[in-house]
Amino acid sequence: MGKPMAIIGAGNGGQAFAGYLSLHGRTVKIFDVVQNTVDKLTKLGGVVLEGHSDVTGFGKIELASTDIGKVMEGCEIILVVLPSIYHKDMAKKMAPHLKDGQIVVLNPNASLGPVEFKNTLKECGCTADIIIAGTSTLLFACRAIEVGRVEVSGQKASLSAAAYPSKYNDLVAEKFADILPQFNFRDDILRVSLDNLNAMMHPAPTLLYTAKIEHEEDFQYYLDFTPSQGALVEALDAERMALGKAYGLELRTLVDEYKNTYETSGNNMYEVITNAISAYTGIKGQKTMRTRYLMEDIPYSLVALQTMGQVAGVPTPCISAVITVARAIIPEMDEGRTRKNLGLEGVDKEAFEAMCREG
Amino acid sequence: MGKPMAIIGAGNGGQAFAGYLSLHGRTVKIFDVVQNTVDKLTKLGGVVLEGHSDVTGFGKIELASTDIGKVMEGCEIILVVLPSIYHKDMAKKMAPHLKDGQIVVLNPNASLGPVEFKNTLKECGCTADIIIAGTSTLLFACRAIEVGRVEVSGQKASLSAAAYPSKYNDLVAEKFADILPQFNFRDDILRVSLDNLNAMMHPAPTLLYTAKIEHEEDFQYYLDFTPSQGALVEALDAERMALGKAYGLELRTLVDEYKNTYETSGNNMYEVITNAISAYTGIKGQKTMRTRYLMEDIPYSLVALQTMGQVAGVPTPCISAVITVARAIIPEMDEGRTRKNLGLEGVDKEAFEAMCREG
Numbered sequence: 001m002g003k004p005m006a007i008i009g010a011g012n013g014g015q016a017f018a019g020y021l022s023l024h025g026r027t028v029k030i031f032d033v034v035q036n037t038v039d040k041l042t043k044l045g046g047v048v049l050e051g052h053s054d055v056t057g058f059g060k061i062e063l064a065s066t067d068i069g070k071v072m073e074g075c076e077i078i079l080v081v082l083p084s085i086y087h088k089d090m091a092k093k094m095a096p097h098l099k100d101g102q103i104v105v106l107n108p109n110a111s112l113g114p115v116e117f118k119n120t121l122k123e124c125g126c127t128a129d130i131i132i133a134g135t136s137t138l139l140f141a142c143r144a145i146e147v148g149r150v151e152v153s154g155q156k157a158s159l160s161a162a163a164y165p166s167k168y169n170d171l172v173a174e175k176f177a178d179i180l181p182q183f184n185f186r187d188d189i190l191r192v193s194l195d196n197l198n199a200m201m202h203p204a205p206t207l208l209y210t211a212k213i214e215h216e217e218d219f220q221y222y223l224d225f226t227p228s229q230g231a232l233v234e235a236l237d238a239e240r241m242a243l244g245k246a247y248g249l250e251l252r253t254l255v256d257e258y259k260n261t262y263e264t265s266g267n268n269m270y271e272v273i274t275n276a277i278s279a280y281t282g283i284k285g286q287k288t289m290r291t292r293y294l295m296e297d298i299p300y301s302l303v304a305l306q307t308m309g310q311v312a313g314v315p316t317p318c319i320s321a322v323i324t325v326a327r328a329i330i331p332e333m334d335e336g337r338t339r340k341n342l343g344l345e346g347v348d349k350e351a352f353e354a355m356c357r358e359g
Numbered sequence: 360m361g362k363p364m365a366i367i368g369a370g371n372g373g374q375a376f377a378g379y380l381s382l383h384g385r386t387v388k389i390f391d392v393v394q395n396t397v398d399k400l401t402k403l404g405g406v407v408l409e410g411h412s413d414v415t416g417f418g419k420i421e422l423a424s425t426d427i428g429k430v431m432e433g434c435e436i437i438l439v440v441l442p443s444i445y446h447k448d449m450a451k452k453m454a455p456h457l458k459d460g461q462i463v464v465l466n467p468n469a470s471l472g473p474v475e476f477k478n479t480l481k482e483c484g485c486t487a488d489i490i491i492a493g494t495s496t497l498l499f500a501c502r503a504i505e506v507g508r509v510e511v512s513g514q515k516a517s518l519s520a521a522a523y524p525s526k527y528n529d530l531v532a533e534k535f536a537d538i539l540p541q542f543n544f545r546d547d548i549l550r551v552s553l554d555n556l557n558a559m560m561h562p563a564p565t566l567l568y569t570a571k572i573e574h575e576e577d578f579q580y581y582l583d584f585t586p587s588q589g590a591l592v593e594a595l596d597a598e599r600m601a602l603g604k605a606y607g608l609e610l611r612t613l614v615d616e617y618k619n620t621y622e623t624s625g626n627n628m629y630e631v632i633t634n635a636i637s638a639y640t641g642i643k644g645q646k647t648m649r650t651r652y653l654m655e656d657i658p659y660s661l662v663a664l665q666t667m668g669q670v671a672g673v674p675t676p677c678i679s680a681v682i683t684v685a686r687a688i689i690p691e692m693d694e695g696r697t698r699k700n701l702g703l704e705g706v707d708k709e710a711f712e713a714m715c716r717e718g
Contacts (some may be wrong), residue, residue, distance in 0.1 A: 038654075089605055144363050173515065204684075207566070208566065208567070208569035208570055209569075209570045209588050209686075210567035210568075210585060211567055211568045211570065211578070211583065211585055212570045212571055213572045213586030214584070214586060214587055214588075215585065219570070224570065224574070226436040226570055226573030226574065227567060227573060228569050228573055228648055228688040228689075229569065229573075231687060231688050231689075231690075232684065232687050232688055235687035236687075242646065282552065291589055313536065316682070317688050318683055319682075320680070320683075321679070321680035321683035321684050321687075322680075322684065324676050324679075324680035325563075325591065325677070325680050325681065325684060328591050328594035328595075328677050328680075328699055329590050330587075330591060331590075
């Protein structure tokens with residue numbers, strides 16, 4: 001059975017991981033703050049996984065609890081499966097319970113998630129010798145139809161991940177080799193942060209959809225993209241590419257990324273998005289501005305890229321402009337992963353690269 | 360009859376001024392670059408003014424011509440009635456023909472129009488001792504149904520205007536007292552520039568309308584405003600207020616301005632705009648992004664306010680963000696009234712105030 005694994009967060013993704021890992025023979029413990037969810041999972045004794053996963057059926061859960069210490073105890077691997085807006089608070093909650101040798105993976109990390117997590121642990125005085133890592137995206141496209149029953153609509157064959165620092169990539173990869181070989185621990189958290197395409201695809205187009213959203217019109221988020229939305233995403237992507245270059249990372253443009261990943265065609269962002277019919281049919285637009293597309297992807301993705309720019313001395317005027325406009329509209333939005341909040345004031349590019357690569 | 364007056368630009372506004380001034384007994388000459396327009400006006404011999412003006416009927420035009428020198432010759436007052444995107448080119452065209460004692464008024468000036476105009480004349484080596492002035496808005500709400508026939512839907516009782524520098528306000532006001540007493544020459548071009556409400560009301564809300572505009576939906580520009588559009592305008596207005604304060608000008612907030620000017624009510628921008636039913640019913644939204652709401656009001660209004668901020672050391676993050684997003688969408692947009700283009704590099708607040716007030 002191997003050592004038990006802890007899953008932090010029993011939402012769609014957390015329940016999917018619980019069922020999946022259990023069906024693959026692991027002992028699984030799961031934490032959530034919602035007592036009702038935990039009670040239901042305890043009563044059911046596990047999760048039923050359905051749909052397009054390589055395993056389906058009932059996966060047993062050893063322990064579902066609101067006691068994070070009990071869930072983490074004795075687990076070598078801890079998967080945090082939460083929106084990034086909760087990462088910092090969760091780091092504070094986990095800090096007193098972390099033990100030497102544990103590995104914490106943020107699924108997904110948004111951008112610079114492990115940097116925030118580690119900095120928060122440090123602020124909490126946590127001295128446990130652990131490794132933090134992050135993935136670029138979630139393994140599953142899934143939703144919990146009800147607590148204890150998860151429908152998987154897609155499972156990725158591979159996704160980029162990195163330990164922070166990346167010198168631990170091989171060590172972490174070895175631990176995941178027999179359970180989650182899809183996690184491709186390579187490069188570093190800088191690259192994984194730039195691979196976070198939500199930063200490009202969510203906030204800026206959402207702002208240009210504002211009037212439609214607030215008039216509660218029905219629309220398809222991707223397939224109704226317009227040329228100006230495409231142009232703005234391209235401008236953001238040019239800054240993402242410049243960040244990659246500054247940190248010595250060769251990135252593919254988003255247009256090329258789309259052509260390689262999706263069934264689509266076109267010469268620019270607008271075309272490759274609106275031609276990605278099979279991938280995007282049915283993904284609806286929002287009816288309010290206060291969704292994760294802004295509330296999470298601005299503070300925990302775009303702000304992190306802005307921070308990467310500040311540290312490297314790379315201007316990111318479009319990224320900053322989108323952040324500024326979004327904050328004017330939603331003043332209560334989290335500050336997020338600013339240079340200060342990540343403890344990176346006074347840290348320059350070379351020092352930051354060393355932090356991400358050598359530790 | 361007084362001295363002849365020159366009108367530069369035979370669009371809606373220019374033709375309205377021509378008819379109006381002629382009906383008030385002045386000799387009027389008019390310039391346009393479009394040969395067809397000039398030919399038609401020459402053939403008709405004047406303009407018929409209809410609708411809600413204090414004078415209506417046929418107003419004779421002494422000369423309609425594409426020869427700007429002939430039109431300007433012998434005129435003490437020259438009214439430039441053109442979109443601000445043409446001001447700089449027109450200054451270059453007018454430079455060789457300007458004579459000591461002439462007064463050039465930009466109707467309207469957008470923001471910092473006279474600063475651009477004067478700087479352009481200087482670049483052209485023009486040494487004529489003239490006075491340049493600007494108004495905050497156009498006297499008429501009007502449209503030319505056809506060349507030579509203008510329908511006036513509204514005429515303002517008063518509008519703010521300023522000579523550049525403002526020490527000439529009284530001198531200019533005296534010249535206008537018997538023909539255009541509506542021109543209220545007071546304060547200075549800094550204030551008139553901040554009174555340009557298009558800078559607040561056009562670019563930012565247009566960006567948030569992007570998806571509706573490019574899907575060519577029918578909507579009403581003002582009455583379909585949403586709360587986030589209102590919030591963004593308020594954020595811009597806070598920066599406008601800060602600019603006013605820095606330059607020692609006491610401005611009314613846009614919300615108060617609306618409550619004083621329009622038949623409306625409400626506690627915030629969103630409410631006062633969407634409640635201004637009588638003023639705004641029928642003002643439709645755009646069907647393309649490339650209209651004056653962005654192409655003119657970004658480079659010649661918002662950029663000018665950004666420049667005022669740079670000169671005074673007042674941060675204008677929202678104004679700059681809106682400019683940046685608009686430029687990402689429309690890269691071919693004019694640079695406009697940047698600090699450099701206005702010849703204000705190295706000019707600080709005190710020096711600029713002196714330029715605007717003392718000359």
